[in-house]
Amino acid sequence: MTSLFEYAPAPESRSIVSIAPSYGLFIDGEFVDGTGESFKTVNPATEEVLSEVSAASEADVDRAVRAARKAFEKTWGPMRPADRGKYLFRIARLLQERAREFAVLESLDNGKPIRESRDVDVPLAAAHFFYYAGWADKLDHVGLGTRPRPLGVAGQVIPWNFPLLMLAWKVAPALAAGNTVVLKPAETTPLSALLFAEVCRQADLPAGVVNIVTGAGDTGRAVVEHGDVDKVAFTGSTEVGRSIARAVAGTAKKLTLELGGKAANIVFDDAPIDQAVEGIVQGIFFNQGHVCCAGSRLLVQESIHDEVIASLQRRIGTLRVGDPLDKNTDIGAINSAEQLARIRELSDIGEAEGANRWQPACELPDRGFWFPPTVFTDVSPAHRIARDEVFGPVLSVLTFRTPDEAVAKANNTTYGLSAGIWSEKGSRILQIANQLRAGVVWANTFNKFDPTSPFGGYKQSGYGREGGRHGLAAYLKGADQ
Amino acid sequence: MIGNDRLAVRKTYKLYVNGAFPRSESGRTYEVTDTKGHFHGNVAWASRKDARDAVVAARGAFAKWSGATAYNRGQVLYRVAEVMEGRHVQFCEEVASAEGLSTSKARAAVDAAIDRWVWYAGWTDKLAAVLGGSNPVAGPYFDFSTPEPTGVVAVLAPQQSSLLGLVSVLAPVLATGNTAVVVTSKERPIPAVTLAEVLATSDVPGGVVNLLTGDAEELGPWLAEHADVDGIDLTGAPAGRAMEFEREAAGTIKRVVRPPATEPDWTADPGLTRMTPFLETKTVWHPMGV
Numbered sequence: 208m209t210s211l212f213e214y215a216p217a218p219e220s221r222s223i224v225s226i227a228p229s230y231g232l233f234i235d236g237e238f239v240d241g242t243g244e245s246f247k248t249v250n251p252a253t254e255e256v257l258s259e260v261s262a263a264s265e266a267d268v269d270r271a272v273r274a275a276r277k278a279f280e281k282t283w284g285p286m287r288p289a290d291r292g293k294y295l296f297r298i299a300r301l302l303q304e305r306a307r308e309f310a311v312l313e314s315l316d317n318g319k320p321i322r323e324s325r326d327v328d329v330p331l332a333a334a335h336f337f338y339y340a341g342w343a344d345k346l347d348h349v350g351l352g353t354r355p356r357p358l359g360v361a362g363q364v365i366p367w368n369f370p371l372l373m374l375a376w377k378v379a380p381a382l383a384a385g386n387t388v389v390l391k392p393a394e395t396t397p398l399s400a401l402l403f404a405e406v407c408r409q410a411d412l413p414a415g416v417v418n419i420v421t422g423a424g425d426t427g428r429a430v431v432e433h434g435d436v437d438k439v440a441f442t443g444s445t446e447v448g449r450s451i452a453r454a455v456a457g458t459a460k461k462l463t464l465e466l467g468g469k470a471a472n473i474v475f476d477d478a479p480i481d482q483a484v485e486g487i488v489q490g491i492f493f494n495q496g497h498v499c500c501a502g503s504r505l506l507v508q509e510s511i512h513d514e515v516i517a518s519l520q521r522r523i524g525t526l527r528v529g530d531p532l533d534k535n536t537d538i539g540a541i542n543s544a545e546q547l548a549r550i551r552e553l554s555d556i557g558e559a560e561g562a563n564r565w566q567p568a569c570e571l572p573d574r575g576f577w578f579p580p581t582v583f584t585d586v587s588p589a590h591r592i593a594r595d596e597v598f599g600p601v602l603s604v605l606t607f608r609t610p611d612e613a614v615a616k617a618n619n620t621t622y623g624l625s626a627g628i629w630s631e632k633g634s635r636i637l638q639i640a641n642q643l644r645a646g647v648v649w650a651n652t653f654n655k656f657d658p659t660s661p662f663g664g665y666k667q668s669g670y671g672r673e674g675g676r677h678g679l680a681a682y683l684k685g686a687d688q
Numbered sequence: 689m690i691g692n693d694r695l696a697v698r699k700t701y702k703l704y705v706n707g708a709f710p711r712s713e714s715g716r717t718y719e720v721t722d723t724k725g726h727f728h729g730n731v732a733w734a735s736r737k738d739a740r741d742a743v744v745a746a747r748g749a750f751a752k753w754s755g756a757t758a759y760n761r762g763q764v765l766y767r768v769a770e771v772m773e774g775r776h777v778q779f780c781e782e783v784a785s786a787e788g789l790s791t792s793k794a795r796a797a798v799d800a801a802i803d804r805w806v807w808y809a810g811w812t813d814k815l816a817a818v819l820g821g822s823n824p825v826a827g828p829y830f831d832f833s834t835p836e837p838t839g840v841v842a843v844l845a846p847q848q849s850s851l852l853g854l855v856s857v858l859a860p861v862l863a864t865g866n867t868a869v870v871v872t873s874k875e876r877p878i879p880a881v882t883l884a885e886v887l888a889t890s891d892v893p894g895g896v897v898n899l900l901t902g903d904a905e906e907l908g909p910w911l912a913e914h915a916d917v918d919g920i921d922l923t924g925a926p927a928g929r930a931m932e933f934e935r936e937a938a939g940t941i942k943r944v945v946r947p948p949a950t951e952p953d954w955t956a957d958p959g960l961t962r963m964t965p966f967l968e969t970k971t972v973w974h975p976m977g978v
Binding site for chain 2: 453621649652657670680
């Protein structure tokens with residue numbers, strides 16, 4: 208599609224970040240070499256190797272857990288709660304001070320547009336620390352009775368789609384509640400977590416309170432299965448979530464899981480169409496669709512189907528796919544070759560099963576991992592693209608005639624993370640929201656997050672909540688527990 | 689007055705599924721004795737198929753029970769306490785016989801069981817205020833969180849405490865709006881059968897509670913892996929099997945309550961600990977202005 212306006216490139220400078228040629232692990236307040244085989248992290252937009260990162264072996268993870276245990280017993284646990292809060296406030300401020308650096312680094316390592324890392328990921332990460340900092344000396348008011356206790360050492364495994372933000376969602380409530388952490392960032396996006404380690408040092412956070420062990424699945428397994436970990440928190444695929452739930456079975460470890468989704472985004476015939484189209488775009492193409500709560504199933508009322516699809520296609524035609532560091536970019540790079548292969552495979556299956564694929568004419572860069580924004584129409588609820596999480600910029604469109612049918616179709620999934628409702632009628636919004644089996648329901652908006660607002664799934668999207676007072680319950684035990 | 693020479697009419701002890709009292713489809717029964725070894729009856733021995741039927745019934749009842757007003761659910765649970773009170777003597781005899789308790793200890797257990805229903809009846813319309821609330825997000829939204837029931841919950845009831853323990857694990861599942869499939873104490877099932885008769889006459893809709901007399905060791909794996917069961921309470925799981933059941937439950941990301949090392953003191957105040965595991969939190973972002 209020819210665009211009305213030509214945009215001159217407006218690249219954000221990457222000179223603000225300095226990436227070391229290699230990184231070690233962050234254990235007990237020090238950067239140390241890992242004893243596992245190191246791995247390369249690449250810029251998915253160019254396939255350029257950014258750095259070589261240590262992989263933590265079982266022995267390294269054990270050292271990290273011992274450091275966390277020691278810090279829990281000697282420094283962080285006994286510390287005045289108000290002081291714990293002050294450390295978290297410091298971290299929040301440091302994240303704000305170094306926000307641009309984090310944003311550029313995140314876009315380089317992850318492939319997401321700088322507009323999103325700058326305006327969403329990093330500010331929200333700082334906001335999470337600021338929010339939970341305030342809780343540290345108010346735990347008697349969480350709702351678990353007076354003097355709730357921390358669990359101890361938390362083992363946390365996070366995904367590659369929002370590397371720094373997921374770190375914040377995990378680390379901030381854990382520390383506020385008085386726990387210490389061993390965090391494993393995703394294999395393809397370790398750099399912002401390692402920069403966060405530097406922030407911990409600038410904040411003079413006591414050694415061992417935060418430990419960062421980079422690596423792949425084996426490292427994650429070592430964290431989850433370590434005998435001296437009291438709490439496991441995981442965000443990622445439902446498949447890995449199942450294996451983690453199996454691994455902690457029979458132990459005393461407390462577990463929270465934030466897993467996959469296949470959210471319905473329901474557009475009623477009384478919706479503000481232009482606003483809904485923006486919301487559909489935001490719902491599925493935000494972060495290249497690498498979002499567990501992405502609005503990947505569009506349920507549109509039959510009477511407005513053609514109008515919505517025409518408008519949606521026109522809008523998608525104006526999206527700019529390309530250099531993540533260009534401030535004009537709407538859709539960045541797919542995070543890895545592996546993920547790109549999965550998106551291609553499921554899209555091909557969608558076509559083979561009889562759905563209609565539509566993609567705008569858009570030029571993709573020669574190097575790197577790219578997938579154009581894609582819309583499938585004539586999708587039936589039985590199609591794989593209507594059931595499986597694609598985790599990419601691929602929208603499946605289904606229709607409905609009545610509100611009851613919309614609810615039935617929306618709930619027809621093993622997942623239950625999020626949903627969207629578009630309608631001008633407030634009473635309808637509340638009625639439909641009440642009937643949806645999903646943990647987060649957005650009305651006339653989508654993919655909004657806030658540290659005060661609990662987030663998490665029903666059914667096989669996991670259990671436990673992150674955000675708000677509820678997010679603390681995952682890291683505390685009441686006097687009666 | 690009934691003379692001493694009257695021959696008693698004995699009861700056939702059956703399952704309680706979908707509001708009815710069927711025998712086990714398997715045709716199986718097993719012998720139940722009191723703690724002194726005296727024959728008490730042949731009790732229906734629920735099979736895997738019975739468990740599956742019970743899940744279907746519980747799923748069918750979920751929409752209505754979870755959709756009922758909290759006030760209505762509270763009244764129904766209070767009604768259970770009222771009807772139990774009328775059967776106080778019967779419960780005391782059965783608990784004393786099943787658990788080998790003195791009359792006064794059996795009476796204390798029955799009293800506590802009835803009072804527990806009253807306690808949970810009072811919770812139904814307070815949970816949303818205590819566990820939910822509005823969230824002050826940085827944007828033009830009325831953002832609020834409410835607790836909602838998880839769905840169908842399988843309960844392996846305690847093996848020792850035949851009535852108070854049973855009520856202590858069942859009532860919180862119902863108070864939160866879930867529906868239940870319960871496997872009763874294997875060796876002490878008689879008070880559970882009587883409780884089923886109470887539930888059947890207490891305005892609890894059919895299918896909301898399904899009570900299976902039988903063996904948790906046999907039925908546990910099927911309920912743990914069943915794809916239409918959303919949560920499982922392993923309190924009464926046989927020693928050494930709970931870990932395996934929890935692993936099975938992981939296949940469908942079930943909410944799991946792990947068994948305590950030994951049966952707890954059921955008279956203790958349970959707090960929220962038996963309700964929150966089977967509650968989800970739903971957060972709604974409602975627009976303001978635009």
